[in-house]
Amino acid sequence: GTLVAVPVVNVFGFIHKSRYLPDRRDLNRCFPGSETGSLGARMAHLFKTQVLDLCTHAIDLHTGAVYRSNVPQIRANLASEETAEIARAFGVPLVLNSVLRDGTLREVAEANHIPVITYEAGEALRFEESCIRPGVRGIINVMRHLQMLPPSKKHAVAIEPAVARSSLWVRAEHDGVFRPMVALGQRIKPQQLLGRISSPFNNNE
Known part of the structure; x- marks a missing residue:
């Protein structure tokens, strides 16, 4: 071929x-x-x-x-x-x-x-x-x-x-800076923390 x-x-x-x-x-x-x-x-x-x-x-x-x-x-x-x-x-x-x-x-x-x-x-x-x-x-x-x-x-x-068989987007409910807690491609478990979103303008996280 x-x-x-x-x-x-x-x-x-x-x-x-x-x-x-x-x-x-x-x-x-x-x-x-x-x-x-x-x-x-x-x-x-x-x-x-x-x-x-x-x-x-x-x-x-x-x-x-x-x-x-x-x-x-x-x-x-x-x-x-x-x-x-x-x-x-x-x-x-x-x-x-x-x-x-x-x-x-x-x-x-x-x-x-x-x-x-x-x-x-x-x-x-x-x-x-x-x-x-x-x-x-x-x-x-x-x-x-x-x-x-x-x-x-x-x-x-x-x-x-x-x-x-399918995929979905997980979207944040608040704005801010995202810090991932898992690596790209890493297998995860239910309820596992994927990352944190914090704001440079206040103490919200």
Whole structure:
């Protein structure tokens, strides 16, 4: 098989340090796009026809947002058996079941019977080796799983990932400075203290 790699899809966003295009559209909500639509629609259409339509499988690479670091994870539609297989083959400790959203690359890929997973790790605008290395290793793992590469000669211990069927946001009820009490990716228990929020203007905590 052949690996087709596109280092940067949203070139405008990369240059201007923003996920949004100049018209404030999110490219990953513009798929499948069109030849005559907005800038985002045209870029999405070009990527779909020139890249995605040539592929049998896809891995979408993302970081977290600015000032927000994400633990290395795979997001995938686990209802698809083949997608679930490559999600586990990637080999990171966390796999999150993620529903398909309209206009995303994952949604249009699955609609065209192309199994696709998203590797999301780290923070935007940063190169973090602790996130890059598992990503590169995971891509190679998937290529071996698909028999695009021969099996590794090294005896690697298989990682059985924790599989989360859903996720939620825990939002603070007060403003202030957040001081975490747990590390990113650390397993926690019910009622465990995650952090403290204190204000520099009073004694509230």
